[in-house]
Amino acid sequence: MGLRLYDYVLSGSAYKIRLFLSLLGQEYEGVAVDFYPGEEHKKLAFLAINPAGTLPVLVDGDLTLCDTQAILVYLAAKYDTTESWFPQSDPSLLGRIMQWLAFAGRLTDTVGAARLHDMIGRDLNVEAAREGAHKALRELEAHLTEQGFRNEVFITGKKPTIADIACFPYSALSPDGGIEHDDYPALRKWMVSVRRLPGFIEMPGIHPLHEQHEMAAV
Amino acid sequence: MSRSEAAVNEWYPVAIDELLALGDVQSVTLMEQPLSVIRRENGSVHVQKADGGDCPVCVAYGHVWSSCGKPDHGIFDVPEAAEPGRRMVDCGAVRVKASPLRVVENFLDIAHFPFVHTDILGAEPHTEVEPYKVEIRDTADEVWATKVRFFQPQAAKSADEGQMTDYMYRVPAPCVSILYKTCPPRPGAWDVIALFVRPINEELCDAYAWMALYDDDSAQSDLIQFQQMIFLQDRSVLENQIPRLLPLDPKMEIPTRADTTSVAYRRWLKRRGMTYGAQLVAK
Amino acid sequence: MSIELSSEFVWMPVALAEDLAAGRVMRAVINADSVMDLAIWRSQSGKVHAWDNRCPHRGMRLSFGFVRGERLSCIYHGWQYGEGGACQHIPAHPDMKPPASICARTFDCKEDDGLIWVSPGSESKSDFPMHGGEAIRSISINASVPDIRSCFSILPFPLDVSDNGDETYQVIENSNSCIIIEGSSSHQTRKLIGWFLAVDSIKTMVHLQTSPTASTELKILLSRWAERLRWSAENLGKSAVA
Secondary structure (H helix, E strand, O other): OOEEEEEOOOOHHHHHHHHHHHHHOOOOEEEEOOOOOOOHHHOHHHHOOOOOOOOOEEEEOOEEEOOHHHHHHHHHHHHOOOOOOOOOOOHHHHHHHHHHHHHHHHHHHHHHHHHHHHHHOOOOOHHHHHHHHHHHHHHHHHHHHHHHHOOOOEOOEOOOOHHHHHHHHHHHOHHHHOOOOOOOHHHHHHHHHHHOOOOOOOOOOOOOOHHHHHHHHO | OOHHHHHHOOOEEEEEHHHOOOOOEEEEEEOOEEEEEEEOOOOOEEEEEOOOOEEOEEEEOOEEEEOOOOOOOOOOOOHHHHOOOOEEEEEEEEEEOOOHHHHHHHHOOOOOHHHHOEOOOEOOOOOOOOOOEEEEEOOOOEEEEEEEEEEEOOOOOOOOOOEEEEEEEEEEEOOEEEEEEEOOOOOOOEEEEEEEEEEEEOOEEEEEEEEEEOOOOOOHHHHHHHHHHHHHHHHHHHOOEOOOOEEOOOOOOOOOHHHHHHHHHHHHHHHHOOOOOEEOOOO | OOOOOOOOOOOEEEEEHHHOOOOOEEEEEEEOOOEEEEEEEEOOOOOEEEEEOOOOOOOEOHHHOEEEOOEEEOOOOOOEEOHHHEEEEOOOOOOOOOOOOOEOOEEEEEEEOOEEEEEOOOOOOOOOOOOOOEEEEEEEEOOOHHHHHHHHOOOOOOOOOOOOOOOEEEEEEEOOOEEEEEEEOOOOEEEEEEEEEEOOOOOEEEEEEEOOOOOHHHHHHHHHHHHHHHHHHHOOOOOOOO
């Protein structure tokens, strides 16, 4: 049995996994879970798979993983034949990747919350969510600015790692939650670099880079 | 007819029927008025204003409909809803920071498919919009666009390669648009995809998608998520149109022949005095 | 010499030139006489443009669009606009020549001294001094230009990776459009230049430059100095209690 991903099309976290699988060129079976409006993730059939009731969930044979960042780590360690997305031989790099994986959780908690409020009217403190989102994006912006001085395009170096994949979705989707990209020039440059990776896929809220369409056609 | 009357005395969706359980009370806002949508233990549905006053209620096409005023007409008829063999799908409400009229107008538009729904509903270089027919049907006072054809790279979940797809559009009420579309598994039949929009205020709305399809194979969650994907691709466009209100002054935005439906829709809104969510004079 | 930011001063700094690559488009909001929403884009050949951020067709923000060659396209229906803002191509009617009436509103835009400048008005344009700065970063600060100026002028910045301790600072220029501080030590002098763009009543974009040349390490320190500047300006008047 191959990889199975319990998925929701509008979830930025589920998109992280779809995106990474696409970048790896890895086939999988997607199972759409009706998160909204059906709230299927709160029902018994799904809770039997993931008692926490969260998406995404990855099943690979006997293994079930329910944490988005953990799924990235697992997929990179098992399926990345280039060993470039999660290189484990360099302790400094490993530490930095893990630091940004944890940071990605803050983006989910803030941008993700603002998005749920603005998109489907979820009742929560959206001002606090947006404030937290800007605080996190300012930290990422400062880091990416410094990376630019070092001529390093991605979060942990010249090559992309799962740190970039973990941070990209909710950075790119922040306008869905009323958090515009106008204040973040380094973030914008980095997002374009991620969008140009071979195998990149979009999700609603992230438009294709249409300038590339013509180049491909010519 | 005053600005408020025309808009106030319409039916708007306030809840999804199936998701309103016995004993539920859901809070919604309709045209700046807070309403409670209630399902009593006996199954009956009620909509109340903050002062306890009752609003009219109608349950149709998977949704609970209500009004802040007194509609002098019943809810529009969707005859396809009664056709046997169709599968009804409630896709949920998505909130959009835009005029409800902009949301309806976008739903009537095909020329954006290659750029906003790239490789799904349209793809370059197949961008041409052939002439089609638009009329205001006087007996029912509805906008209709027929003989609409457009190249679609992935005509449905079941379709593998591109083909010309036929569409019809119908606007039976200012905040409602119904799309009829070629149904790949059943040639000659039309799938029905509707958008029901509830104005929260003039620049903010909830858009409910509802479908009546001939499809016995797809999982319900796949059908819902396909529709949500399409609508969420539109959302970031809709939230970035300036102004947020729909301009009814023809000088404000420049249409071409591909926009014939939208031109008719704007004129029809103006004629009805439906100006809630509209900008009458350029600022 | 002083240049005041007002409708008479027509060139406004919207971005660092290096933050807008060829073939990209960005949004800039500037608070001139009214708040203006602009699409700033750079063609494939490198020319910068500033247009009203609104497609004449359906009002869509052009900053969401895409650049092909020397044209900017709207994301909504792919309408292509070229030199002077004139619509060149409407994909829905590929064989039709768009009428001249379909035209995006354009503003004078130029690239100078490492910055992209926009003239929001149509008055005659005064020239402005060049400082030959090297780009550090643009930073958005939720504070007014006067508040940022008052912090900028008193917050010592690093002249080198390890400072001597004998640095002195002199304000060369301090206006609502630009502030220049010169720092000197026994080893060297270095200028720090801040260009201000008022976005709205509470937000300002500061474009930071320094004298050439600065090492990678020094640029990092100056970028961190900008973070401190932001913290100071945003917390001005709040500090006593905290």
